[in-house]
Amino acid sequence: MAFSPEKRKGTISGIIFVALVAASATYIAGLAPVQKLGISPLVVGIVIGIFYANTLHNHFPAAWETGIVFSAKKILRFAIVFYGFRITFQQIAEVGVEGFMVSLIMLSTTFLLGTWLGYRIFGLDRDTAMLTASGASVCGAAAVLATEPVLKAEEHKAAIAVSMVVLFGTIAMFLYPALLKAGVFDMTPQEFGIYVGGTIHEVAQVVAVGSIDGPDTEMAKAAVIVKMTRVIMIAPMLILLGIYLSYAAKKSGGEAGGVKLVIPWFAVYFIGMAGVNSLIQGYVESG
Incomplete structure (x- = not known):
């Protein structure tokens, strides 16, 4: 147990260490040069974590490991739940049926095709292929970390997936505006938004590209709302993925009574938080 008497001190120290890393990542992401690149605190934190794991890891007390693992497995899920407070159902309604269908089709086809291509064509293992596809189809690094516990994947596979979605999301962030200015994208501002x-992975990257003509433009609003629609779809996607994994385990030889249905409850709570936020916003706007 992480908080047993003999481990409590090390666990608390590990949690404090993770909190300091998170605070540092937030500060770095707030610096003007980093903001211009559209890099979120989450991505900065992951880079710091990669540096720590490959350099300083063995120089810190081993007792801190329980706190670091507790943060990665438990606190991270609470953070994903509270991420629901960034979304309202009113925002989804604003973009209309067209924007919703774009989000739904893009997410489902990207996840299914990305998983198939990664596993069958590029020779990735199943977990890495699914993690990468989830990051590309939903919301980048956050989606990878949310999918990891559902798959019960190894940490290094999540790191590989995060690296890929961040790389290609960053490329798109610079490429899209250039193609728009060159006239390659023959779209209205709303269509481009x-x-x-x-299509772009990270929320921060979507904000950066969508706001090239200003933060309050039709393009910016359409981009953010469609993106947040994709984000909220992570909950039903993870639930369906859990059901599929249980079915696949049963089909591969598991006993009917011994295959446990994998339901990511934090994804259900995520929808609940979005619902609460929607009610609060509706109350504020009406009164």
């Missing part, structure tokens, strides 16, 4: 929100 929907395209950006439906």
Whole structure:
């Protein structure tokens, strides 16, 4: 147990260490040069974690490991639940049926095709292929970390997936505006915003690209709303993935009574938080 008497001190120290890393990542992401690149605190934190794991890991007390693992397995899930407070159902309604369908089609086809290509064509193992596809189809690094506990994947596989979605999301962040200015994208501002929100991975990157003509433009609003629609779809996606994994385990030889249905409850709570936020926003706007 992480908080047993003999481990409590090390666990608390590990949690404090993770909190300091998170605070440092937030500070770095707030610096002007980093903001211009559209890099979120989450991505900065992952880079710091990679540096720590490959350099300083063996120089810190081993007792801190329980706190670091507790943060990665437990606190991270609570953070994903509270991420629901960034979304309202009113935002989804604003973008209309077209924006919703773009998000739904993009997410489902990217996840299924990405998983198949990664596993069958590029020779990735199943977990890495699914983690990469989830990051590309939903919301980048956050989706990878949310999918990891559902798959019960190894940490290094999540790191590989995060690296890939961050790399290609960053490329798209610089490429899209250039193609728009060159006239390659023959779209209205709203159409381009929907395209950006439906294809770029990180929320921060979508905000950066969608706001090239200003933060309050039709393009920016469409991009952010479509993106947040994709984000909220992570919950039903993870639930369906859990059901599929249980079915696959049963089909591969598991006993009917011995195959446990994998339901990521934090994804269900995520929808609940979005619902609460929607009610609060509706109350504020009406009164």
